[in-house]
Amino acid sequence: MLDIKFVRENQDVITQAMKNRNGSWDVDKFNELDESRRSYIADEEAMQAKRNTASKQIGALMREGKADEAEASKEEVRALNEKIAEVSAKRSEAETALNEMLCRIPNIPHESTPVGKDETENPEVRRWGTPRKFDFEFKAHWDLGADLNIIDSERATKLAGSRFVLLGGLGARLERALINFMADTHGSRGYKEWWCPVMANGNTLYGTGQLPKFEEDLFHTTEGLYLIPTAEVQLTNIHAGDVLEASQLPLKYCGYTACFREEAGSAGRDTRGLIRVHQFDKVEMVKFATPEDGFNQLELMVEDAENILQLLGLPYRVISLCTGDLGFSAAKTYDLEVWLPSYDAYKEISSCSCCTDFQARRANIRYRDPNKFKGTRYVYTLNGSGLAVGRTMAAVMENYQQADGSIKVPDVLVPYMGGVEVIAADQL
Known part of the structure; x- marks a missing residue:
């Protein structure tokens, strides 16, 4: 959420x-609600003083001994209490509407974020590795998986x-093997691993910005809980309401969870295989940093994600x-896109973001540094x-x-596969 003072003083910027985000906001409505709220506060405070x-x-x-005058003052107090209650209710209503509006305004893009209309205008930063040229007719991972009897889409549908x-x-x-390899590798680079619930309450999802705007993309239960779309939700909210010490920062967390998404609006896209499904596994990284170090930590986080792909020997671009x-x-x-031969293209496999204080304001995550x-x-x-x-599994299957x-197992995964070096039909 944006700071209301910033919104009030920087309306042209917003x-x-x-x-630039292909959206808009109702500045007149904001000003109306903001002025009403401040007017009600002033009236409330004046009547309280009276x-x-x-x-x-x-x-x-x-x-x-002036009983009559005292009784008149009591009547005045009772009348003022009624008026204060009325104004307080109106102030509360204006605040609710104002907060509802603020919580639906997205974050302000950083000055280094390129301006563009959609994904077709995302500039490439760098590439690593060279896409493999096959000397045989290669298969898509969904066909490989079916032939080797390691992916069963029909029974999954059943x-x-x-x-x-x-x-x-x-x-x-x-x-x-991939989950354990990723978690271990991030752990070796200073990330503390957490094992998180795959359900979260509304406050937790509000803290990271999934609610209220993206409720249609979430699976939810009758008990008011939601299946998480990413471990970012839980890892970030570990410190909801906390005050951290500057000496602790940056904090680096990681965690594996199953993730759940409705994939609303994706009908007809990537209907086969492992690319776009309702339930998928992910190892997530989360950091807490000072404002001065935040964007530097983003560059380092991207390096941590790239490290996984490089160790697996998978060509990618940023x-x-x-x-x-x-x-x-x-x-x-920054998005990392891995090369998938079946698409003859790079497909997103990681998205690394700096959210500035946008989520921290919603979840009330602060830090102190008395020296500064x-x-x-x-x-x-x-x-x-x-x-x-x-x-990642799809990329390994297709590229190897x-x-x-058969599928050759990348060297770094062999220990996690119990020594299995090749996935072949005759082993099943």
Whole structure:
């Protein structure tokens, strides 16, 4: 959420930022609500002061034996209490409407975020590795998985419906191997690992910006809980309401969870395989940093995600999201896209973002540094996929497939696969 004072004093900045995001905001409505709220506060405070004065007079009048005047003052206090209650209700109504408006305004893009209309205008930052040229007819991962009996889409549909995955045998082991490899690797680079609930309450999802704007993308229960779309939700909110010490920062967390998304609006897109499903595994990275260090930590987070792809030997590219493709809470985002032969293109496998103090303000996450300032300030929060496991599995299967239909296991995964070096049909 943006600071209301910043919004009040920088309306031209916000108007331009929303335009760059292909959106808009109702500045007239904001001003109307803001002025009403401040007017009600002023009226409320004036009447409270008047009531307090009248209340003090009652005792003095009673001591002086002026009962009639004291009774008149009591009537004045009762009338003021009624008026205060009315104004307080109107003030509360204006505040609710104002907060509802503020919580739906996305973050302001950082000055280094390129301006653009949509994903077609995302500039490429760098590439690593060279896409493989096959000397045989390669297969898409969904066909490889079916042939090796490690991905069973038909039974997944029987069990749960479309856009779910059932992995068997060495497919299940490969998924688990990737999760453990990613978590261990991030742990070796200073990330503290957490094991989180896959359900969250509304306050938690509000803190990271999924609610109220993106409720249609979430699965929810009858008990008011939601299945999380990413471990970012839980890892960031670990410190909701906390005041951290500057000496602790940056804090680096990671965690594996299953993730759940309705994929609303994606009908007809990536209907086969592991790319776009309702339930998927992901290892997530989250950081808490000072404002001065936030964007530096973003660059380091991207390096941590790249490290996973490099260790796996998977070709990828890094792009910088333009303003028209930027996520709701993000001020700056890099996407990592892995090469998938079946698409003859790079596909997103990680998204790393600096959210400035946007989430911290919603979740009330602050820090103190007595040597530099009085009181507390909001931290900067960062999040990034490290990586999306299903998409990584698809990339491994396609890029490491062999002419005989088997899949060579990347060297770094062999220990996690119990020594299995090749996934072949005759092993199942």
